[in-house]
Amino acid sequence: MSFNLHILTTELSKSFLTLLRTKELHAFITKSHLASDPFYATRIVKLYSINAKLGYARHLFDKTPNRSVYLWNSIIRAYAKAYKFRDALSLFLTMSGTETSPDNFTYSCIIRACSENHHREWLKFVHGRVLVTGFGLDPICCSALVTAYSNLDLIEEASKVFGRIQHPDLVMWNSIICGFGSCGYWNQGLLLFSRMRNLGELPDGYTVVGVASGIAEPSLLSTGKGIHGLCLKCNFDSNEHVASALVSMYSRCNCMDSAYLVFSSLLQPDLVTWSALITGYSQAGDFRKAMLFFQRLNMQGKKMDSILIASILAATAQSTNIRHGIEIHGYVLRQGIESNEMISSSLIDMYSKCGYLSLGIRVFHVMSQKNISTYNSVIWGLGLHGLASKALEMFEELLTIGLVPNESTFSALLFACCHAGLNSVGKEIFKRMKDEFCIKYKTEHYVYIVKLLGMTGELEVAYNLVMSLPEPADSGIWGALLSCCDACGNVELAEVVAQRLIENDPEKTVYKVMLSNIYAGDGRWDDVKKLRDTMTEKERGKCPGLSWI
DNA sequence: GTAGGGTTAG
Structure with missing residues (x-):
């Protein structure tokens, strides 16, 4: 040498x-x-x-x-x-603590690490260090801070950092636009995007990916099309990140035809874009197309990664046909990637949803390294099959081996208790989630606890809980309460709850129909007629279901 | 320093 x-x-x-x-x-x-x-x-x-x-x-x-x-x-x-x-x-x-002080690159690196590892407190600490060491207006530190705060759902903090910059550069604009988009404030993102353009700053691929990531529902389809148009005009559509962002944007808008058009316009779509398309079909319930594209990709001899396999397993779980799931499991074994935690979690989920819980548990037992997601999947599976006590045993086991439960663990546990009608155990879990593990309740946790209380004879307690929430309850929580009123035949409370739901969402007729059915169950046919009279012809004209059997 | 696909949410 x-x-x-x-x-x-x-x-x-x-x-x-x-x-x-x-x-x-x-x-x-x-x-x-x-x-x-x-x-x-x-x-x-x-x-x-x-x-x-x-x-x-x-x-x-x-x-x-x-x-x-x-x-x-x-x-x-x-x-x-x-x-x-x-x-x-x-x-x-x-x-x-040494003579070599951290520079802006050190800070940006550690800021990103705080966000990737979900350490809000450490992020705030590092932000403090940034400020006292004179990097508070440094573009490299600030763009990293904006991204980190928005990834941790702290968009207000991100906005504050951005607001202090007098002349933001393109990276800074991209960071805040993407931050608003990923936190669900698509309209704010678009407003900033227009402001940026009015100031004469030209967008790049990052900018359009940021705006497109906020387009998360079918009602925003026309805005999404506008973004797509801009991409074509600026020739961003050959950028791989932009292409996959457009494919998944159209998928979220339930517009798989457009998603496919974007996909097919690419000469050589990469794995992420294939994955966006397959996930799109899978989430639209078209698992046949999802499988078809998976097979096409496989024929090209491309090696799949764990995210793609997890998506395709979710599609096969939906099909409830074990045959496809087993095919994918075979592929996983041939590739030797069965020890990947994301893949195993999806396999457990697929088997339990297809009715083969024991096969799912077998996957779980042969794993050498288990993480919290694997435990979550197995707890879900046990809950789904009515084995709440086994689910609770799994919870104790994961605590014993030192894993830290997350919000999904508690969704799974509450679901299991709800499914099995375990009132006091469920209440205990709900309490421990906040007191012992300091996890903030989300809508789904309230939905489960309301269902659990309402279905086990504590309808009043459930109602009082909903009324005492720090923020006004959303339709999911009120809807859970309404279905409990229906199950218990409590017409008085049903009227109050349905009123709330109708006020929240006057367009949705399902609540009126539910209330009408509750009246009918109680023999209050005059009230049924009154309520039906408030509905338009179109709202009443829903085709009844028809069975072939 | 900024971007794309994601398993558990019955």
Whole structure:
């Protein structure tokens, strides 16, 4: 092996050298006493990190006496990219105490890591450090902060950071527009988009992906089409990120024909775009097309990743035909990717939804590494099959092995209790969720607890709970209460609840129909007539269901 | 420094 400094520097600037080559270069710089030079050490650390050899990178870092800010940043980034948040953070804190202060790149890296690991408190702490060290208006720190806050659903904080910037650059605009879009405030995102254009800033692919990500329901289809038009005009549609964003935008709008048109206009759609199309068909309930495209992709000899397999398994679970699911399981085994946690969770879910809970549990037991999602899937499966006590045992087991439950775990547990009518156990779980695990209740948790209370003879308690919510209850929660009133035959309360629902959503006739049925059940035919008279011909004219059997 | 597809939500 012979290098001179010129060759060495050229070699080190290549970003994808193999592990073997990296080791050779490392050996050379050690032999030439260059390893203590932070310039060479930084490059080798980066190469080890790309080759997933964090241990080697750390060893070199520890042995380098003069650590430049670049060297610190590359080791922190290596840990952050490997999702080793604690290590990245601890290095950042150590660095802050040395003479080599963190720069804007260090902060942006650790800010991103806080958001990816859902650490709101640490994010606020790092933001504080950004402010006191004079980086409060730095575009690199601020765009990272805007993205991090919006990814953690703290759009107000993101907005505050953005608001302090006098002349935002394109990246900053993109970050805030995407933030509003992903938090569900599509209209705010669009307003900012117009403001940006009025200021003469030209959008790029990131901008349109941000705006398109906010288009989340069929009523926004025309806006979505406008965005698509803009992409065609600006030639963004050949950008892979833009194309997949458009495919999934049309899928969310229940417009699979347009989604397919975008997809078919691409010469070589990538895996993400295939996945967007397949998921679109799957979520539209067209699992046949989902399977067809999966098979077409397979014929091309492309290797699927875990997200795509999870999506296709969701489609086969919907079909409730075990045959397709088994086919995919076979593919997973042949590829040797059955240990992937996302895939296993989807397999468990698929088997339990197709009625083969025992096969799902078998998948669960053979897994070497289980995470919270795997437990969530198995708890759902047990709940779905009425085995609430087994679901609760699983919950205790996951706590014993040190896993941390999340909001889905509690959805699954409450669902299991609801399904089995376990009133007091369900109440206990609901309480522990907030008191012991500090997880905020979401609509679905309220829906389950309301159903549980209402269906087990505590309708009044359920009503009082809904009335005492910190924010006004949405239609899902009131709807759960209405179905309990129906089941218990409580017409008085049903009237109050239905009134709320009709006020909230006057367009929806289903609540009027439900109330009318409750009146009918009680023999109050005059009230049925009065209510039906308030409905238009179209609202009453729904075709009754017809069975072939 | 910013972007795309996501398993559990019966």
